[in-house]
Amino acid sequence: MAIALQFAGFDTNNLRVSVSPLAELMAVLHVWAEPDHHFESSDEVQAIARNLDERMIAEFNALSPLWARFRARFFFPVGTESNQTFDRELAGVAALPLEEFVSMAAEAIRGFSKDLPAALELLHDEKIRREFLDTCRSRSLGRFELAEQLLEDPEKFRRRIIGFCSDCWSSFFRKEWEDLALTIGRAAAQLAGRLNRADPIATIASLSVTAKAFLGTSEVRFDKLQQRRVKMSQRELLLVPSRWIGNHLTVKDNAGYPVIVHFPAQTRQEELLQIQQMRDRLSALSADSRLELFRHISAEPMTTSELAVRLGQPAAQVSRSLRVLREAGLVVSDRHGKLVYHRIDTATVLRMGPDLLATLTR
Template identity: 25%
Template sequence: MSVTIDITGLPHERIAFCPSPLAELGAALHALSAPAHHPRLHAWTTATTAGLKPELADRLHEADFMWNSTRSDILLPAQPRETLAEELDDLDRMDDEKYVGSALEISCNSMYTHGARSPLVDQRMRRRALDLAAARGPRQAAFVERMLTDPPGTRAWIRRLLEDCDEAFFADTWRRVRVELAADARHKTELMRRKGLAEAVGATSPAIALEEDGAGSRIVVDKLVQGRTRTEVSAVTFLPTAFGWPHLFALYTPGWQPVVQYPIPGRELAGAASVDEVARRLEAVAHPLRMRLCRSLARGASTTGELADAYNITAPEVSRHLAVMKKAGLLTTQRRGRYVLHQLDVSVVARLGSDFLESVLR
């Protein structure tokens, strides 16, 4: 599974790497609302939460469905600006239908990515949004009702909330991280100029790659979702983030310019396993007999014959199970004369839990 951004025929100068204060504020708000996702930010989330005034904390809690489980598209600008105020001004120029549809897409508009009509103009989508919001509790139901009834007033309330966050903690945070983010964006831009788009895209994350063949060119983001942009992509924006790891966001909704938000180097584990690799490894170790074979293979190198004798099964059966484990990258092998010794790669198995968690949070 993956998100595919079709960039066939798109000039490379239409692909930009640039930091965004609004996107970074969205990432910071997510870290505050879901600190378990971000153990590396524990000191920052703890100190920032402790310093919030109760009134601001309550307002953040009221609107956190826009950044808690994932991130609303309105928080990932396709045209980053120098200041948060400029990006909020751009949001103000967005029409109500697009703004409200995006704001509610995470938990109240599951058909949003399929190009469904806005709940402001479609009664069926309105009822659906309200029903899904009610399942999340009275707080979210009341907020969604207010957004559908008074979009301008609710949008102004959200802007004031983000401005108050900027004043309370984010302005200082942005001053500290913007230099690092700008340096990363410049590095990727220069890499694209000197070595090509594939090098620049690959440097953003091990989970992003450029695919080129006779059918065209595509940016492929390895995620546990399936998505594809339409072919009329006019530009692509990459947003570096210091708060994002382990998440990797790809905005590919119809009607929006594609945006990818990626964690900057040094905050992401190098060599992260792909979703397919994680699935193969989980499947390999889930089999009861292969779990028992792992016990022997973790303690030392063994031949196929030794394993067959130890577990009272045939050598061909052992070979079939070892082939599955080897394909999943769980084994190392070495030859000694006419014997082949197999051993469990303990370092790979030790990373399996973190690789799985990163795959589902990516």
């Protein structure tokens, strides 16, 4: 599955890099809400949470569907200005037309965008409203309660979100942003420079290891658990760097607003795995004979001939097994004089659990 951005007819004057403090606050809240998907940052965000009062923690828990897997669009820039202050971004949320705010909030509360009824139908058509609430209830009681509150009084709901974000700013995020702004600003400036020097499609694809550029068809595909194609002709595109989002890339393409690519500013992309690489590693250990070999060399480095004796297998068969494990990045072979010793790559093996989770959820 993939999200494909189709750039045929795209005007590069509509491509910008934007720094967004509100999107970065949303990233912090997302990590806090889903620590299992962001284990590399969970300790940092928990340290922040320990300094918050019970009222803010309760409000965070109640509103968390808005920044869970399907982040609300209004947390990302709604205009084309490259860099805005936190207050101006919140003012942009307050100024959104009510119907569009309701659509963005309803989409996030439900947790997926497919076949979302129009805002006016959600607000005024009793049958459609009831079906929407039933869908939210089937997902969780918390989502159902949020949906009820949204449809009962959308403006009150909007004020609640803006108030919570303002409380986050004053209680912890103002200081956090002072530390982050330089890093994220530097990443934005570097990307803007690359876009000026290099092919924009290839540059956009370089933002994530999950992406592939198809220059012949002017397309970038992001490997995501979603399937859609976005025609970029006549659309604006904002590339928004994030430090807190880890290695997770998000694409938002709500009609009438700039397409957003929210990408990691610091993650070393060369260290992230393609799904095929993870599949190769799991496959390499799936055969009993290779797993038994792997257990032997996890205890101590061994030569091919030693392994053949230990396993009771021909040396040629052991060599084939070693080659599969080595190509999967799980085994390292070192020459000492005339002998070659094989050992597991301990660092890679220790990372397999976190790498698997990161590969599946980004």
